[in-house]
Amino acid sequence: MSNRAGVKKWGFLLMTVMMVVALLSACSGGNSDNEAKTRVLRVGVLYGGADNEPYFRQQYTDMYEMMHKNIKFEIVGAIDYSQQRFETPNPDGTTTQPDPYEKMKEMLTGQNPVDVVVIDYNMLRRMTQDNLLQQLDPLIQQSKFDLADYVPTVIDGIKAAGDNNIYALTPTFSASALYYNKKMFADAGVEPPTDNMTWDDIINLARRVSSGEGEDRKFGLSINRYSGDPFNDAQNYGAALQLKMWDDKGEKMLVNTSDWESVWTTVSNLYKEKLSPSQEDMNKIYEAQQKLADDSGYYSPITGDLFLSGKVAMTIADYGYINEITNTMNNASKIKNFEPFEWDVVTPPTHSSKPNIGGNIFFSQLMGINQKAANAEDAWDFIQFTNSKEWAELKSRSTYELVARKEYLKPKNGASYNIDAFTTLLPVPPATTDSEKLMREKPGIWEAQQPGYELFQQVIKGDKTVKEALQEWETKGNAVLQRINTSPDGKDGGGTIDVKPLDSSAEAEAVPEG
Structure with missing residues (x-):
């Protein structure tokens, strides 16, 4: 030494x-x-x-x-x-x-x-x-x-x-924050986000900063930095509202409501308008990046990260993401075809009915x-x-x-x-009921969630309206709950599920936690 x-x-x-x-x-x-x-x-x-x-x-x-x-x-x-x-x-x-x-x-x-x-x-x-x-x-x-x-x-x-x-x-x-790319906003001539904005504010900004088509598309917002899962995005978007899928006893679905309809309408429109990247959009981008890698023999370390790749203007991510961003910017000269950009964070968007509550x-x-x-x-x-x-x-x-x-x-x-x-927003209040206990006692209850994944995709594709999809989810979910209440492990029963026709007059209010 x-x-x-x-x-x-x-x-x-x-x-x-x-x-x-x-x-x-x-x-x-x-x-x-x-x-x-x-x-x-x-x-x-x-x-x-x-x-x-x-x-x-x-x-x-x-x-x-x-x-x-x-x-x-x-x-x-x-x-x-x-x-x-x-x-x-x-x-x-x-x-x-x-x-x-x-x-x-x-x-x-x-x-x-x-x-x-x-x-x-x-x-x-x-x-x-x-x-x-x-x-x-x-x-x-x-x-x-x-x-x-x-x-x-x-x-x-x-x-x-x-x-x-x-x-x-x-x-x-x-905690999490809303990360944004200053350059993308400047190029679009749009003022960047600020603290204490609502979801409506952020979605309007996303609409104004989005541009391009196909693999050249630049998206305004990714609710999750890993993107591509609309159903999960809907859950994250509605987290502060604490909407329930089923009641506290696991006997009745609670998804066919005006509040659920509002959440699904907002998030599905993000994908319909191509303000957020779908899995199909991401595949196109990855295929283009992979082709470039195959042709040049160079694989970019930021492949798969749409925010760092300059494909998404805003994304919600946790505090640890700062480490990834700063490491990338500090090593920008080593990354082929990468231009470092200025970025910052603001408070995550909130709902106007829950102005101080932020998820994650x-x-x-x-x-x-x-x-x-x-x-x-x-x-x-x-x-x-x-x-x-x-x-x-x-x-x-x-x-x-x-x-x-x-x-x-x-x-x-x-x-x-x-x-x-x-450090500004408050966490989502603790649940007043023990949802984990319900899942332990009825492990098959998550089967009642499965139709929601498929039906939400049909909404995005335009095959069903939000009202139709939520009513069908309610019907299929209730059939699952009825079955597992006689067989809590969800292994018995089965058979077909009849879907009720849409009743446009059915307007139940959501039952939030607490």
Whole structure:
């Protein structure tokens, strides 16, 4: 090793030690903890096991244990994933799936309850309603724990699940934004999108910026960066509306409604007007790219990405996509026939009836304190530690997750973009019913969704109207639900399905969650 390399190595180690020392000083009250009696802090997670525990410890508990020698963590999994992998299937080929919520509840209320629980956003609402978690607001006030710079997406989203109270905190989150190609808008003479636009606004922009035919077509919008699935696009478009396919008991379809009709009409028109690329459109583009690759012997690393290829002006993607874009732009000179372009992000489009709700926001590491915690004091100290400013500074280097504290949210990789686009909207409220439980009890219920895929394609092709397609889906879906209610695994029954004629007077209102 050269002297210069040695100096660099030791310099890096010294910087790391200095950061840890700074974190120790900021988050620890001194050496009194080290002199106290050893205490156990039990942390409950959904999936435990030998494969998952080391990662969780590395991410969340190792540094705290290093700073607090008298604290020992026990990581308790509600479901042992390593054991579940080896379960013997039932005679029908299925495996018995445990109820995740009930398993988590057992950890909180059993004979040896956990102190801290790590949950996702959907479980937070149910646990607060079942009075399983301690309210954190009094502890926040007593400790003078500063949450002033928590981004609205996180703190307001957490409060929304707890009747405007805080029952858990998360140091990180993931979110999506609307990415747009500045050059395509400039070439079309159209003003680019801005924050807080509605779906109608964005679709109008997509219409104005689209141009060309065939393999030369430039599309205005891709609801999903991977494109090509209109039915999935309709689900993403309507996510904030929380429309249901069937009722809470899985006995009746709820798709033949004016709200479903509005969603299907809007999304199908994106494809009919060729504002969004269909699978057929994508195949034409890929075939042209493949032919070029075959003729020249060069395969472009951006083949398949219509946004980076300059074929789509706007697309919705998660925060991690920034990594892909910046890497591509930084290596533009190495990509044949590729011209780098300026880009930016704005908030995802919203529905006028749900102006502050944006889809694809996830809190996967919410930490709360069990009502029956034996060690609530250390539990709160640990939650403060993982949500501290010092912790946020360390975690801010991630290129795939965002930290909850705005002070440490900075653009990555030398790029300049509107990072607030990821931190403004609220997540879709948690469902008030346990849809996963219904799917466990009636695994064949997804068969009732299948006609929707086929019928939506027929709408796009012009073979059926939206009204006709939704009524046919309702009829076919009800037949499936009736069958699986007598045979929940969906393996018995069968026969033909009669489709009722379209009743133009049938106008049922959609039944949203909550």
